[in-house]
Amino acid sequence: xxxxxxxxxxxxxAKERIEHLxxxxxxxxxxxxxxxxxxxxxxAEDALKKELFDLEEKFPELMTSDSPTRRVGGKPLQQFKKVxxxxxxxSFNDAFSGKDVEDxxxxxxxxxxxxxxxxxxxxxxxxxxxxxxxYENGIFVEGSTRGDGEIGEDVTQNxxxxxxxxxxxxxxxxxxxxRIPERLVVRxxxxxxxxxxxxxxxxxxxMGLKTYANPRNVAAGSVRQLDPKITASRKxxxxxxxxxxxxxxxxxxxxxxILHKLGFHTNPNNKVCETxxxxxxxxxxxxxHREKLPYEIxxxxxxxxxxxxxxxxxxxxxxxxxxxAYKFSPKEATTVVENIxxxxxxxxxxxxxxxxxxxxxxxxxxxxxxxxxxxxIKRLGLKIGDTVIVSRAGDVIPxxxxxxxxxxxxxxxxxxxxxxxxxxxxxxxQDGAILRCSSKTCAARHRESLYHxxxxxxxxxxxxxxxxxxxxxxxxxxxxAADIFELKEGDIAALERFGEKSAENIVGxxxxxxxxxxxxxxxxxxxxxxxxxxxxxxxxxxxxSVSHIAKPNDIYKAFRGLSLENLQEIRDIGPKVAQxxxxxxxxxxxxxxxxxxxxxxxxxxxxxxxxxxxxxKGKTFVLTGGLESLTRDEAKEKIRELGxxxxxxxxxxxxxxxxGSEPGSKYEKAQxxxxxxxxxxxxxxxxxx
Ligand SMILES: [Zn+2]
Numbered sequence: 001x002x003x004x005x006x007x008x009x010x011x012x013x014a015k016e017r018i019e020h021l022x023x024x025x026x027x028x029x030x031x032x033x034x035x036x037x038x039x040x041x042x043x044a045e046d047a048l049k050k051e052l053f054d055l056e057e058k059f060p061e062l063m064t065s066d067s068p069t070r071r072v073g074g075k076p077l078q079q080f081k082k083v084x085x086x087x088x089x090x091s092f093n094d095a096f097s098g099k100d101v102e103d104x105x106x107x108x109x110x111x112x113x114x115x116x117x118x119x120x121x122x123x124x125x126x127x128x129x130x131x132x133x134x135y136e137n138g139i140f141v142e143g144s145t146r147g148d149g150e151i152g153e154d155v156t157q158n159x160x161x162x163x164x165x166x167x168x169x170x171x172x173x174x175x176x177x178x179r180i181p182e183r184l185v186v187r188x189x190x191x192x193x194x195x196x197x198x199x200x201x202x203x204x205x206x207m208g209l210k211t212y213a214n215p216r217n218v219a220a221g222s223v224r225q226l227d228p229k230i231t232a233s234r235k236x237x238x239x240x241x242x243x244x245x246x247x248x249x250x251x252x253x254x255x256x257x258i259l260h261k262l263g264f265h266t267n268p269n270n271k272v273c274e275t276x277x278x279x280x281x282x283x284x285x286x287x288x289h290r291e292k293l294p295y296e297i298x299x300x301x302x303x304x305x306x307x308x309x310x311x312x313x314x315x316x317x318x319x320x321x322x323x324x325a326y327k328f329s330p331k332e333a334t335t336v337v338e339n340i341x342x343x344x345x346x347x348x349x350x351x352x353x354x355x356x357x358x359x360x361x362x363x364x365x366x367x368x369x370x371x372x373x374x375x376x377i378k379r380l381g382l383k384i385g386d387t388v389i390v391s392r393a394g395d396v397i398p399x400x401x402x403x404x405x406x407x408x409x410x411x412x413x414x415x416x417x418x419x420x421x422x423x424x425x426x427x428x429x430q431d432g433a434i435l436r437c438s439s440k441t442c443a444a445r446h447r448e449s450l451y452h453x454x455x456x457x458x459x460x461x462x463x464x465x466x467x468x469x470x471x472x473x474x475x476x477x478x479x480x481a482a483d484i485f486e487l488k489e490g491d492i493a494a495l496e497r498f499g500e501k502s503a504e505n506i507v508g509x510x511x512x513x514x515x516x517x518x519x520x521x522x523x524x525x526x527x528x529x530x531x532x533x534x535x536x537x538x539x540x541x542x543x544x545s546v547s548h549i550a551k552p553n554d555i556y557k558a559f560r561g562l563s564l565e566n567l568q569e570i571r572d573i574g575p576k577v578a579q580x581x582x583x584x585x586x587x588x589x590x591x592x593x594x595x596x597x598x599x600x601x602x603x604x605x606x607x608x609x610x611x612x613x614x615x616x617k618g619k620t621f622v623l624t625g626g627l628e629s630l631t632r633d634e635a636k637e638k639i640r641e642l643g644x645x646x647x648x649x650x651x652x653x654x655x656x657x658x659x660g661s662e663p664g665s666k667y668e669k670a671q672x673x674x675x676x677x678x679x680x681x682x683x684x685x686x687x688x689x
Pocket of ligand 1: 344421422423424425426437438439442443
């Protein structure tokens with residue numbers, strides 16, 4: 001997926017990270033399973049597990065048998081009778097992106113030695129409690145939880161209170177192909193729908209009791225009750241999705257049909273997908289429509305539909321090889337804070353911003369999270385290098401909600417509050433919790449320079465108007481022009497008025513502007529007194545000394561090679577302008593910006609022909625009024641391409657004044673001075689020549 005970066009990591013660093021991941025995951029698991037205490041959300045825990053899984057894939061030598069990626073379930077409670085499952089109850093490995101799913105399919109194909117391309121059975125993945133049901137001669141006799149996968153807890157009495165679980169089966173539907181044996185084992189999920197969950201929490205609140213974090217916890221807690229009356233009072237629901245016993249089924253989809261006919265509750269939204277593309281559509285559809293379902297789902301399960309293929313693919317670790325859970329984009333994830341930058345906002349307020357390892361949250365990649373002020377960093381206890389939980393619920397801007405201190409290695413660095421403004425070095429003043437630059441002009445000038453940078457004659461980044469630049473500054477997303485090129489969709493999408501689509505458009509637009517002409521580039525830098533015309537003059541002057549495709553650093557070198565005298569010798573460059581250019585390229589901050597622009601991938605094309613060639617050499621044009629067949633910018637570009645010059649004001653030095661519709665005062669002045677005035681058509685003829 002876009003924005004996901006493959007990180008290089010050494011064996012020793014991976015080893016250390018794996019140790020910390022294992023320790024933290026085990027701790028959360030234990031607290032959750034034994035004490036019913038949820039320290040971090042299932043989504044955040046999943047993110048840690050995924051990181052561990054990926055590291056173990058990359059460094060198989062670091063995989064140990066006690067890794068949490070190889071275990072399922074929890075210790076059965078002592079109070080319940082233990083049940084040994086006939087066949088191990090597995091769980092699924094997780095995929096978080098289309099690429100993960102494609103990688104999985106590649107692995108299955110590799111393992112089987114042939115390409116697996118479908119059909120697949122796609123199921124909604126309900127975040128509930130997995131159970132196994134045993135029927136003897138069509139009568140429900142035993143129900144159990146997954147437990148550790150091999151041994152679960154006998155919760156038969158509790159399950160009997162759930163309406164969706166048939167106490168006896170309708171076995172009239174046997175055919176010559178499908179035979180229901182004396183003992184039938186099926187599996188499914190117990191869950192609580194959203195309405196019931198809310199009702200239970202309202203009740204808890206009324207009685208002054210603790211509310212539950214999510215429906216899954218209530219479902220699990222309700223089934224693992226010693227008193228079936230409590231289970232009965234919670235209107236639990238259940239879907240069955242698996243037949244363990246061989247009844248003659250050849251496809252997984254067939255199992256669902258049989259279950260349905262026997263009187264089990266099966267999910268009507270599940271379906272056969274012929275290709276992986278259909279699976280992606282199914283995933284996408286439910287990702288967008290999940291809110292409409294009466295129960296919570298956290299993804300889909302993809303299963304190779306052909307049972308023979310499925311069985312021959314076998315098991316890897318704790319999961320079947322030929323199935324995978326493709327999770328919806330989580331609203332919470334874990335990542336590492338790689339740096340804390342200080343940005344100067346629209347009003348001069350300093351905002352610390354966490355720069356994070358790119359991470360997918362809520363369907364988009366994010367790299368930044370504002371930390372508001374130094375107090376917030378203190379409150380979170382955040383250090384540079386920390387593993388953190390970031391969340392992005394709905395339209396909310398990504399936020400760091402927690403630091404996972406148990407993941408620390410001791411190498412984390414304390415954030416240092418800056419002593420001076422990072423833009424102009426001015427002193428800082430404390431304004432409540434906020435630090436502000438003391439210079440009255442700093443923030444305004446900084447802001448103007450960014451407006452200028454993205455404007456039409458400069459980088460021409462459409463969609464990035466002053467209001468949006470202000471917003472980015474305030475959110476701490478950008479502090480200089482180069483930062484613009486590092487924005488990710490997710491950084492923008494959460495801001496007011498931005499949907500994911502328009503965020504995608506802006507990022508695409510920015511990306512497409514990384515290649516720029518030399519004259520635009522020089523103009524974009526905002527050197528004092530260097531307007532468009534001067535930028536053109538400078539371009540023609542240095543075009544010789546830089547290669548056709550140049551980096552910002554080459555431009556720096558070209559200008560540093562020019563002394564103040566050299567600059568003054570350039571046609572149309574006066575002493576004031578020369579001084580300004582000379583000074584700009586010697587200021588540390590500007591040198592750093594040029595370096596940074598190079599790092600973010602800016603490429604400069606100096607395709608402008610030097611003025612010594614071309615048929616319009618020595619001719620200077622003034623444009624006035626509107627042109628019909630081309631824009632004013634296009635006309636200017638054409639003139640320059642042919643070696644001509646464009647001037648903004650009429651003087652005796654001008655060769656032609658091109659008069660479009662409704663020409664202004666320039667037209668009158670040209671008449672007065674007796675300068676040749678030409679129409680648009682005549683102008684086009686000259687260009688064609
Ligand atoms: Zn400042």
